[in-house]
Every structure is written in structure tokens, then in C-alpha cells.
Amino acid sequence: MYDVLIIGAGVVGGMIARELSGFRLSVAVLEKENDVARGATGANSGIVHAGFDAKTGTLKAKLNVLGCAMMEKVAAELGVRYEKCGSMVVAFGDEQDKTVRELCDRGIANGVPELSILTGDEARKIEPALSGNITSVLLAPTAGIICPYSLAIAAVGCAMDNGAELFLNTEVTGVEKTSGGYVITSKDGRKFESRFVVNCAGLYSDKVAEFAGKCDFSVRPRSGEYMLCDKDAGELVSHTVFKVPTKMGKGILVSPTAHGNLILGPTSTDIDDKEDKSTTAAGLELIAKGVSESVDNVPLRSVITSFTGLRAVGSTGDFIINESEGFVNCAGIESPGLTSAPAIAVYVRNLLIGAGMDPDRKEDWNPGRKIYKADPKKYGRIICRCETVSEGEIISAIHTNPGATDIDGIKKRTRSGMGRCQGGFCQPFVAEILARELGVSLLEITKSGSGSELLMGKTKEAGI
Ligand SMILES: Cc1cc2nc3c(=O)[nH]c(=O)nc-3n(C[C@H](O)[C@H](O)[C@H](O)COP(=O)(O)OP(=O)(O)OC[C@H]3O[C@@H](n4cnc5c(N)ncnc54)[C@H](O)[C@@H]3O)c2cc1C
Secondary structure, three states, X not given: OEEEEEEOXXXXXXXXXXXXXXXXXXXXXXXXXXXXOOOHHHOOOOEEOOOOOOOOOOHHHHHHHHHHHHHHHHHHHHOOOEEOOOEXXXXXXXXXXXXXXHHHHHHHHHOOOOOEEEEHHHHHXXXXXXXXXXXXEEEEOOOEEEOHHHHHHHHHHHHHHOOOEEEOOOOEEEXXXXXXXXEEEEOOOXXXXXXXXXXXXXXXXXXXXXXXXXXXXXXXXXXXXXXXXXXXXXXXOOOEEEEOOEOOEOOOEEEEOOOOOEEEEXXXXXXXXXXXXXXXXXXXXXXXXXXXXXXXXXXXXXXXXXXXXXXXXXXXXXXXXEEEOOEEEEEOOOOOHHHXXXXXXXHHHHHHHHOOOOOOEOOOOOOOOOOOOOOHHHHHOEEEOOOOEEHHHHHHHHHOOOOOOOHHHHHHHHOOOOOOOOOOOOHHHHHHHHHHHHOOOHXXXXXXXXXXXXXXXXXXXXXX
């Protein structure tokens, strides 16, 4: 019997697990995929929003501002790249100048510090690539950039190092109330008992809440397509440059990433299929047009990949975080959910305490992670030339909690395969290292879990 079971190992489930691992509690995380951070956390803008977007008084506004203030410390503790680069919302003409002033007023009401409005010329002095057509800018120096999946991986790793368990390939298909708590059933028939349950299942949090009979909301997917430029374009802008928001979101941005690339996007399209992560020619054209309006000379020739993330848009317009009979929903956690995650974790911990969880703090809690050290010689062999990743780093990623087991897992932990050649050179070497370190056949190595095996068989064995 666990004290708390968390369903979903995205950044929200991960940060909650980390928070609870600071107490004398038995905690486990159940994740349907074969790795953490495979949902929205794995594909988003990676912006730590200052907090002026959300309507004053909402949970989104409150947890955004708190999360933004917490992020620098959390990232440092977890060894995750974070940079307080500041953000700009750029306006074109009178109508949008007015929106920028409204956003500034809303930010001040939400408690965002250091906001100011610049003229277009003032803004171009700090950010020379901004379009000459920009008439005013909302500057938010407290905004930042972070690697979203690194944050989730590190948070889960910290929780595991402090005693939490992680069950991958564990899709929750049933939640039953008992006198002492809940029995959770997974698709393959395993049962997990727990006093408290926290539902952080992202796009499927409505389904999981329904299993428990605690669903009065729905969650639908809104796709966001991106283009990512090589590092040679990473210094085009030093701030995150947003357009004025619309009812579909914060609009198309141009931003440096925490790893020195330049990210362009996202689009914003309501779709029906919760698994549709395709990119479209129309979406990429829209991004190209959108970014060239706010920033001059965006080097589209430097685009090295494109991808899509799916927002989990809740039916209430706000984050849906509530507790009933020891069952906590964390649903509709769309943007700024990444920013808010550290604050959501504290909020959920307090909800659980309100529901009767009575934990003692651990004196010896480590807010960071234990990083596995490979044989020093292995750090001298470079496997990924684009990102200069060594064999030692790859071995470390396999043996540090939560360990990578496939090509994408290595990619997200070490950046091997993230560069200009997108793994064309290093992937076979990474596969060999994975097979060797995990003690499995090369034929079992996958790109991203079962069904994405890299190899079908040995050519000579097949008689080819
Ligand atoms: C395009 C886009 C741009 C964004 N930009 C930003 C940004 O710049 N800044 C910001 O702050 N936020 C941003 N966000 C929002 C942010 O990414 C999310 O709020 C955050 O990642 C949500 O984390 P999560 O853990 O709730 O969900 P997820 O990361 O989706 O995790 C949910 C997990 O639950 C698992 N799961 C689902 N069903 C089950 C089940 N039945 N059993 C077991 N496991 C299950 C999934 O596999 C998944 O791993 C953006 C989102 C998108 C899509």
C-alpha cells in the first residue's frame, strides 16, 4: 500500500513526486509510456513565463507567478539549464499598443515584478533584430528559458533517489475507491493500492478522472507546430519575442532555447486526435510568415527539425486542480504549466495535507540528483559530433535515475542526435552502447519504445 500514487510522469507528475519525496511517504509514479516526459512536457516552447497572460485571480495566474519565481532555484538544485533571458511582447499599431498596456496592467495585478513598456526604438536598441514596424513592447525581465524535458527527467530522478518508485509501461485503466484509499489497475492487469491518488495524466486526465468517478470537465488537444534552428542561429535574439496573444494562445514566438538553438512557433489548432503529432506544410508556412513579421532575417535555412506538441486544453479555461476523497486532479494544465509545475507541486502537497496526509519532513532529503559516473576514459570518446556528446555521458544517462532505455531517451538526456545531422552519424553507436549497457540484443533497441525497433534482423542470418 502506497501513501501516494501519481498517474503521469510529465513535468507536473515529476515535480509533485519530487516534492512528496521530501517527506516520509511511500510514493510511486505510474506512466503509460516507456519513458518520462513523452507528453506535452516533451514538446513545447520551454519558456518560463513571467505571468502577465493569465486572467487575474485564476489559479493559472497565481501558480505561474509563483512558479516563475521558484524556477531559478529548482533548476539549479536539479542541474537543469535555465536562463533568465526576459521576454518581449511586440505590438504593431495603436490597437496592439493598447493590448500591450492591458497586459502590463494585468501583469502588475498578478504580481509580476519589473514590467515596463518600451517604444519600438527603445526595444530595438536592446534587441536589434526586431522589426522596424514594431511600435511598442512589453518587457518582462523575469521570464526565462529552460529545457522542459530535462526538468521533468531530473525531477523524477530526484524523487527516485529519495525513495520514490517509477513504473513505466504502466497505463492506468481503472481506479476503484476502497475504504482505505484506492486500487488502481493497469492495462496489463497489475493492481496498485494507495491512500491518495494524484491524476497528472495530461491529455488523458479527463479519462483517468472518469475512471475514479471524479470528472466534471473535459480535455481536448490543441496542436502546436514548431521549427527548430541550428545553434548558428541561436543568437539572433536574446529575449523570447512574443506577438500579442489571441484567444488561441500566446501566438508565434521567436526565442533562444536553453541549449542555444533558436525556436520558432507554435501554431495553435484545435484537433480531435489526442495522438496526432504530425507537422503540416501549412503550419510551417504560417510559422515562417509569423516570425518574419516580428524579427528581421530569421534564417529559415538553418531549420534542422520540426515537431508538434499537444496542449491539454481544459473545458474550464483555468488549471483544474482539486481534491475529493483523497483523489487529486491536475488537469487542463496547458501553458504556463511548465512554468507553474514547481508551484503546482507545493499546491498539491498542501491539498493532500488538507485531505489527511500527515507527513514528517525527511532531514536527509536531497533536492538534487545522484549522477552516475562512468569510467573516466569513456568521456574521451565523442559519439555525437554535432553536440559533442561523449560515450561517458551516454553511459551515465543509462545508469542515472530514471535511466534511458532507447534512442530518444538518450537524445533527451544527453542531446546526442539533437544537432544538425539529427542522429544520422551517432545513432548506430548509441544503439550499440544501449544494448551493451542494458545487456540486451541490438535487435531489441528501439527509437521510442515497443514498435519502433531500429533493426529487423541480421542481414546474413536472413540470407540477404
Ligand atoms: C505547444 C505547446 C507549447 C507550450 N509552451 C509552454 C511554455 O513555453 N511554457 C510553459 O510554461 N508551458 C508551456 N506549455 C505547457 C506545458 O508543456 C504543459 O503545461 C506541461 O508540460 C504539462 O505537463 P503534464 O505533466 O501535466 O502533462 P504531460 O507532459 O502531457 O504528461 C502527462 C503524462 O501522463 C501520461 N499518461 C496519460 N494517460 C495515462 C494513463 N492512463 N496511465 C499512465 N500514464 C498516463 C502521459 O503518457 C504523459 O507522460 C506548452 C504546451 C504545448 C503543447
